[in-house]
Amino acid sequence: MAYPALFKRRDTTPVRCGNVIVGGKNPVSIQTMTKCDTRDVASTVEEIRRAVDYGAQLVRVAVVDQEAARAIESIKQKVACPIVADIHFDYKLALVSLEAGADKVRVNPGNLGGKEPLLKVAKKAMEKGAAIRLGINSGSLEKDILEAHGAPTPQAMVESARRHLRYLEDAGVDNIVLSLKSSSVKDTIEAYMLMAEFTKWPFHIGITEAGPGEHGIIKSAAGIGTLLALGLGDTVRVSLTGPSYKEVQVAKEILQSVGLASYGPDIISCPTCGRTQVDVVSIARQVADALQGITVPLKVAVMGCPVNGPGEAREADIGVACGRDGGILFARGKVLGRVSSQEIVPALVKLAREYAQSPEGKN
């Protein structure tokens, strides 16, 4: 079997969601969803602004009733990013959200009530120049599809997506984003891989209900990272049992770690072992903290000994290969000289700041 070409982005039709275009040649965008009650406009605006400060490009809000749908109008007046209305069960909430200015609606075809309500929402979205996301979720597939497949398998998710996509395409809807999410990493990857055979609409990717803390982060990184490697993602949402800004931080880390984006310093530090002679853990942490405000791409290597240290440090933009009581500093592949243990952190931070200000850093 020939392995697929990695990171060869799938060819997709660009879809406008307010001032963000998803798909086509556009960079993979980051989105999140607010956790507070959308009817509380002040809290929602505060949460959205924080998420945007962290790097969110689109933000979704839960629309639980008409009041929440109408609140989108006030929210939109106070934030610049596109707002996505998250709709379940009641299609009329999507219509009100679109009237209130939502840039995109996410509907779950499994609980919206069939073809007619879906088409009413899609027609309104077209009228308003908004996008529609068909958000297939393994937990809410239609009864007949579930019965036919016996379980919410990737094939069942794809069948549901194709059925509803056909309704939209037959009606001439032309601003569609798709997602096929499951809390199983394996099923999610398989569903997107299968679906990619049938459509050119962009994919919103993520692992649904990934869970709390490290567990959710690792699951999301495994699933989203794999999909990105396969070229199957146009916009990303990390779902964590935690604050929305944290979801954005994790999404950025995933995109940066697979080389699809660069948001600032990339700290390469060795795991340490019995050869380590300085406190690499503390040095790496202090350097990472000190460089937090820097937004230019910059590789900083902090290595514990002369085994791999000089090689990694030389390959990075700046680095240190530690040894007994100090280390050798490197910048742009060249040895700068030896520093004592106490001088390592200030010296790396100074070099990083200088690099960020240099023409290379600004490029």
Ligand code: SF4
């Ligand atoms: S760089 Fe040296 S200290 Fe760090 S893990 Fe490798 S061998 Fe161990």
